[in-house]
Amino acid sequence: MKLQRNNGLRATALAALAVSGALVLTACGSDNNAGDTTGGAGDKTAAATNIKCDDAKGQLMASGSSAQKNAMDLWVKNYMAACTGVEINYKSSSSGEGIVAFNQGTVGFAGSDSALKPEEVAESKKICSGGQGINLPMVGGPIAIGYNVPGVENLVLDAPTIAKIFNSDIKKWNDPAIAKLNPGAKLPDKAIQAFHRSEDSGTTQNLGKYLGKAAPNEWKYEAEKKWPAKGGQAASGSAGVAAQVKQVEGAIGYFELSYATSQSIPTVDISTGAAAPVKATSENASKAIAAAKIEGTGKDLALKLDYATKAEGAYPIVLVTYEIVCDKGNKADSLSTVKSFLTYTASDEGQKVLSEAGYAPIPAEINAKVRETVNSLS
Structure with missing residues (x-):
């Protein structure tokens, strides 16, 4: 042309x-x-x-x-x-x-x-x-934990609870562990439908790194691109997981924040041990990514992230996408x-x-x- x-x-x-x-x-x-x-x-x-x-x-x-x-x-x-x-x-x-x-x-x-x-x-x-x-x-950016539980707003979860949900150890939305983190919330006696990526995914690996660091007793899997845990349902790509969470009542899944924003999917606030639970926002993710260190050598600029951060306002489930x-x-x-x-x-x-x-x-x-x-x- x-x-x-x-x-x-x-x-x-x-x-x-x-x-x-x-x-x-x-x-x-x-x-x-x-x-x-x-x-x-x-x-x-x-x-x-x-x-x-x-x-x-x-x-x-x-x-x-x-x-x-x-x-x-x-x-x-x-x-x-x-x-x-x-x-x-x-x-x-x-x-x-x-x-x-x-x-x-x-x-x-x-x-x-x-x-x-x-x-x-x-x-x-x-x-x-x-x-x-x-x-x-x-x-x-942040890896958002999106959910579909009508009537429940500002859902708070911590790393051990997220690990148990995605490992099929917590199966109902009114489980005591979820209720303890959300006093006053009207949690339904409804089955949790957990969705994960069907193909090898860096997003999966980054979620695994977070869970492995922040909930080592509950998440004993190696952080790999392939989904490691038992149970759950698979969908293709971040778009596929987001679509399932949007459509299926009782669903929960993980994907980059823009997929939640574009489809008006509510996201989980993460209890990290800081004074207040942290929302999934680009600003809060930036606070976590700002602490990253370059661990690559030569011209390689691979970063080391702190997934177990307890810094105020730092959203811990983050990813960095590299162009290779x-x-x-x-x-x-x-x-x-x-x-x-x-x-x-x-x-x-x-x-x-x-x-x-x-x-x-x-x-x-x-x-x-x-x-x-x-x-x-x-």
């Missing part, structure tokens, strides 16, 4: 917006300017002028984490409106599938809610000529597009999109290193 002047440029930009705009606005549900089409379009155009397209061209394939899907939809929409003639195709599947696709060489980058394992890094060296796969933290790329040996035909797109997502403008969509931006000092690393990719 060649860049055309005036009407051609407008038509191309509007076409790109039409492809993803409806899905993004439906999924995120956080833009209240839908009725102000003139002002909204002006804002989007102004933002798009700050995106540096550089030598980006053609189609860039990427896949992985469904937790970052709503953020990725917004980024892709904004980027394609600015960089006409470029198509970013992000397939929302799962972290596990994204890593497999990356190590098979079928995508320019992958999204994963957990850092590459040593064996996955070793596998990546076959694809990254002279280099290896590295983790670039790009999206932060080669430090060296990226495909020549997609390298310029990968660098251009990830430069935008890591920019102040790109990170601001996260806050507006219910995600948590990456802390500034870590994000500065992400930008430096993106610039050095080869």
Whole structure:
């Protein structure tokens, strides 16, 4: 597609917006300017002028984490409106599938809610000529525990209780452990329908890390991408779990906060041992993510999170989604597009999109290193 002047440029930009705009606005549900089409379009155009397209061209394939899907939809929409003639195709599947696709060489980058394992890094060296796969933290946010119990608002749970629910050890909503955390609530004598991810998922792994650290006596499973516990029901992707919780009375499940926000699914407040239970918000997740430390070496920026935090107002069930790329040996035909797109997502403008969509931006000092690393990719 060649860049055309005036009407051609407008038509191309509007076409790109039409492809993803409806899905993004439906999924995120956080833009209240839908009725102000003139002002909204002006804002989007102004933002798009700050995106540096550089030598980006053609189609860039990427896949992985469904937790970052709503953020990725917004980024892709904004980027394609600015960089006409470029198509970013992000397939929302799962972290596990994204890593497999990356190590098979079928995508320019992958999204994963957990850092590459040593064996996955070793596998990546076959694809990254002279280099290896590295983790670039790009999206932060809370893993919300959504529930469907009519008449029950501001439900409070702690880590041991959540662990017992998802391990099928607590089976009724009026269980004494839940009642003790929610005095005065009218909890029904109704079966709990717990939903988890059906495929390998970084979101599952991060929930497992939280439960393993905060409720070690109740959750004795290793934190893996594959769901480890007995019982429960499976659904595909964060969207699938959220849909089941929305539809099934008595349900509970876990997914990135924007899925709860977009579908008006109530979320659990977490009792951490702090003075008050902590709500699942991007601001509260940011307080937890801000304490993260870089544990990767070289250009790898994998983070270590404190899942057992008791800091006031810090929401403990958080994830960081990484964009996985080669430090060296990226495909020549997609390298310029990968660098251009990830430069935008890591920019102040790109990170601001996260806050507006219910995600948590990456802390500034870590994000500065992400930008430096993106610039050095080869």
